[in-house]
Amino acid sequence: MKNKTVTKFKWFWAWNDAVEEFWLEEMSKKGYHLSSFGVPGFYEFVVSNPKRYAYRLDYQILYKKDKNEYFQLFKDAGWEHIGEMSGWQYFRKEVITGETPEIYTDTESKVAKYKRLLTFLGILYCTNVVLFVTRISNDISAGKSCLKLLARA
């Protein structure tokens, strides 16, 4: 029997990963378990029995050579990898003892995760500034040549 699936749209900003984790946990409590992603913002859920899962998002851009080691560590620690969405790795683990499992267990490593994200957002921002400036200077030179043509006419 094939499980019923449901697609939902919800938008989260990159720095709202904790809110996204909470939302996914609430969905699982209602019996909607994340199964895959489509276009950013679209989540696919498998409908089944309610479960208490801890969802955790890691920001990690992995080289191919590092993938095995990375995923094996999570698997050995009991985390299920659900998928990847633009640099974000989605994991979940069932909450059994009432103790919430964590993938980052100290402040230093948590800070390092957000530093990686910040670096990426920084690069994105700089690229945009460069594109914007190029665009403006093109527009200015186009405007100047227009004026020259008008002056001749």
Place this chain on the structure above:
Amino acid sequence: MNQSEAKYLPLTEATYYIMLALAEPLHGYGVMQKVDRMSQGSVKVGPGTLYGVFNTLEKSELIFKVGEDDRRKIYQLTEKGKKVLLLQINRIEHMAAIGSEVKIIL
């Protein structure tokens, strides 16, 4: 004290336990279990934290890859790593000794 090794101090609690565990060759999951045992359950090392510490320690040449078991990399302390760990242990011993002195008057 050697300047080049002292710059890694102090180690975080997680890094300290991970390096203690790597006195013998061990893969990631082995490290997680050993740290849990050694710290009597007081220090948990999640996979995200461990992956980061492995990367940092390997880049600083404090640990190295001795082999691979299936998909798991096996690490161990380098000579430099042993020196850094010894410095940290000395530091902690001093902290504990001075603490015991003060403890009496508290």
